[in-house]
Amino acid sequence: MEETISLKELLQTLRKRLLLILSITFVAVLVSGIVSFYFLTPIYQSSTQFLVNQAKDDQPVYNPGEIQTNLQLINTYNVIIKSPAILDIVKNTLDLDMTTEQLNSKITVGSQTDSQVVAITVQDADSKMAADIANTTVNVFQREIKEIMNVDNVSILAKAEVNSSPVKPNPYLNIAIATVVGLMAGVGLAFLLEYFDNTVKNEQDIERNLDLPVLGVISIIDTGKVQREISNRAARKRAGGESVV
Template identity: 60%
Template sequence: MSTLEETISLRELFETIKKRFLLIISITMAAAVISAIVSYFILTPIYQSSTQLLVNQEKTDQPYYTNSDIQANLQLINTYRVIIKSPAILDLVREEMDLEITTQQLTSKIQVNSEQNSTVVNLTVEDPDAVRASEIANKTAEVFQREVIELLNVDNVSILSQAVPANGPVKPRPALNIAIAVVVGLMAGVGLAFLLEFLDNSIKNEQDIEKKLGLPVLGIITTISEEDFDQLGMRESRKLHDQRGESLGA
């Protein structure tokens, strides 16, 4: 019994999807088109540029680094990450580059991170202008390398690589956005199809009477089209004509 009910339920699900298939496809396509328009024509492209800093032990005559020296440098990195994004550094960057943005806005453009157990610090800048993103990254690294000597009285920061303008934006990603929109649109279309089916209380056939009203079907009135009606009338006319002929023959 349960298997039969499950089969009927699956059949109803497929029937609902088939019935509202055009609606589902329309919503999915609309979502994909809207996502493409927003991604290509509305959202501002964001470019990313990065430079790398190397944190070393303070310069001495010692020709090699011990394990304790490396551990000390690793502990300094968290401090350096905070200092790089502090007003003490970024205010100077704004002034030297003559940027018409606030320090908070500049801070939001900069990301500072490091690999685990590594003394290399990655300084990444995101900006709508690819050239300006690389210039901000290089200037921030330069100012930090210069100012950390006075702030912490150490000279252990070297610039490993200069930032260069990116060839393409990192955001938005139109292909990814469109793929997400297709999935969301498909889910929304299927959900709307089942919602409309659930809210539809109209009676279309005898199965709806049993399902929606819970009443048994005692009989069915067949719908006769105009063509069938005409054919039925012609048959009745012929029958009457034949009957008259038989009466006259008798």
């Protein structure tokens, strides 16, 4: 016999397990809020930009061949910026208590397609340190690239500023995600418990599980109500006997 579940049964399952679903969601939101606000370290971000373009007075302002060369150099520059040749100097200049690999993991270098502008973005638990690393990195790169590649086509466009607002974690986003995950987990657990609950609760369960017709139903007897009714009848009989006498 093929089992089918109606929308009404689904809603009844959700209503029956509503307390469980809300409890799981509440716990997920509570844990997410506590971890986000009190345990996760705020991370700050600062960015600086430089332009790859060699200015020459004796050539036109717009030189397609030179621009194409600069665009091809950007990929090489991105690698050089994060190389030990640059980062070791940055680390020593700022007297950083970290390895070159750790410093490398804090720095992101990127540029948009066909753009001569390159951005150096630094993330750190200290907002001022993030700005210092970004500015020092671009300054060291601008100075060292002249000796490494014998070119002078790097111009700093914008210095990194101290950003007092952390970029992560985002507690409210984490709480929103925890709410959705908690609801999904609660609903999933509710249906799982309902699926493994093989107890017989009503006549519909007998017909569905045993494929047998229901001939009759025995109602639940409220013994307390029956006892009160017997007491009331006895009291009325006694009252009637006294009035006759």
